[in-house]
Structure formats: C-alpha cells, structure tokens
Amino acid sequence: MGRQPCCDKLGVKKGPWTAEEDKKLINFILTNGQCCWRAVPKLAGLRRCGKSCRLRWTNYLRPDLKRGLLTESEEQLVIDLHARLGNRWSKIAARLPGRTDNEIKNHWNTHIKKKLLKMGIDPVTHEPFHKQAAAKETSPRADHFPENDTHNLQLPDSDGIINSDQDNSSSSPPENSSSTDESRLLDSVCNDDSLMNCLWGDEMPLVDASWKFPSAGENFSNMGLPSWDDSCAWLLDCQDFGIHDFGIDCFNDIEVNSLNTLEMGDKH
C-alpha cells in the first residue's frame, strides 16, 4: 500500500544549512554513497527533508562542482544553449561540467539577462528588439509578450535539439552585436562541426562530467575526479570544517598540496 512519505514535515528543519549539517551530509555520502534520499537525513542524523539533502548535495556539496563566476566562454555557451533549449536549465547545465542548473539559472537571471537587454537582445527570444518591432508591424500574431512566447522559440526535436537549418535566425548573433568578441567566440563555436556535434549529441556533455559515485566501501581516489582546478573550491569549503573531519584520507599528497597552494593563494 504505497510508500512512506518522503518526510513527515514535522520537526524538519528549513532554511540555510549550517557547517555542521554540511559536514554530516558529506560524511554520510562519502561513507555510504548516494542511496535513497529519503533515508539520508535519518541515517545521517539530519533533521532535514530528503529533498533538501539532495538539493544541498547536488547544488553545493558535490565534489565535482566548479565554484565562482561563469567564465566568458561558459557564459556565451549558456546564451547559445538557451537560444536553442529555452529555460531547460538542467539540459544546459549538462553541457557545462561542474555547473548546476540552479547556478546557471541564477547567473542567467542576474547577469546574462541584463547583458542581453543592454545589447538590445530579447533574452527570451534571442532576437534583437528592433527586429521584433519590425515583425510586430508586419504580423498581428506577434502582438504578445515575449515571456509567453514559446512559439517564437525554436521547438527542439525529441532530443531537445533544434535543426541547425532552422536555427539561423534565433541563435546567430544579431547584427547589432556581431562585432563583439563574444559573438565572434560564439561564431567559432558554432562553426566548429566537431564541437557542435559534441554539443548537440544526445545527452553528451562537453566534457564527460558524469560523476560516478563510489559504491559503499570505495572512495574517491580511484574514480577519476575532475581536475583539481575545477573541484578545489569544494575542498576549500571543506576546509571550513577541516578536511579530515570527513574521513577523506583518500586524497594523495599532490592533491593536498594543490589544495594548500590554493588555500595560500586564496588568502587576501
């Protein structure tokens, strides 16, 4: 007869995670791997909903996460992907190793949207505003808000990918901005067949960032973690508690050294 509810809601803590909670969650997952999230809070000794644990882990604690602002090229990639995929942040995030959908979504809403508006580009349709205005005059059907304009976006095929021959108008850089370095970068990306194949291949990330979780008893040292440049931020976070508090003794000397170096560099 059904299953137990995900969490009883009563006595479940909400709001920002404390360092102590993070520590418990990381410790638990590093020891036991990702089992069913519903059981995690109980087993880890957390007064949190399983959903909240999963979110915290995937958006913040995962060791393969990059922290910090998106680079220019990442940002440009997001713009291009958004033009093709729309607000499907998880799909977009899948093409940017080490980035979460939440992070990209936030970055889009706070930075990229404004940037595009400044450039005179509608962040929803990726069309220059002047072009839209012209279309509005010629077509009464265009008389609606872009926010609701899902038809104006190219609908992807079953793989979520738009045919490139239909894509020229929506994703090619608008005329009034084509002289920027960013659009040139985008051009080069779009013109690179192998790269585009990689980009638009079925569920194929730019870099295989699929993060295999160690099964119980296994640790991270032999599972091909992403580069230390990419993942060090996570460890720096861990430094808040002391890395060995997690029982992560699997890091080799080089890794710990690089961590120390980064830590030194981070001091300001």
Place this chain on the structure above:
DNA sequence: AAGCAAAGCAACCGCAGTAGA
C-alpha cells in the same frame, strides 16, 4: 556610521514524470 536599495544566491515550493507496491 547609519540607512536604504539593489544585486546575488541559496534554498524552498510545487508540478510532472517515473517507478514501485
């Protein structure tokens, strides 16, 4: 230094699809 507003971001909410009982 204090107060206010804007920006940034972590976390929550609710819905939809999927899978198990």
Place this chain on the structure above:
DNA sequence: TTCTACTGCGGTTGCTTTGCT
C-alpha cells in the same frame, strides 16, 4: 491497473551582501 512515493526540474522567494547616499 491504480495509487502513491521518489526524483528531477523550473519558478520563485527571501536572506545576505554590496554599493550608494
């Protein structure tokens, strides 16, 4: 086959930080 939990996703909220007056 139906019901319900699980999971993932996108939208939204609200707290914290930063910048300005």
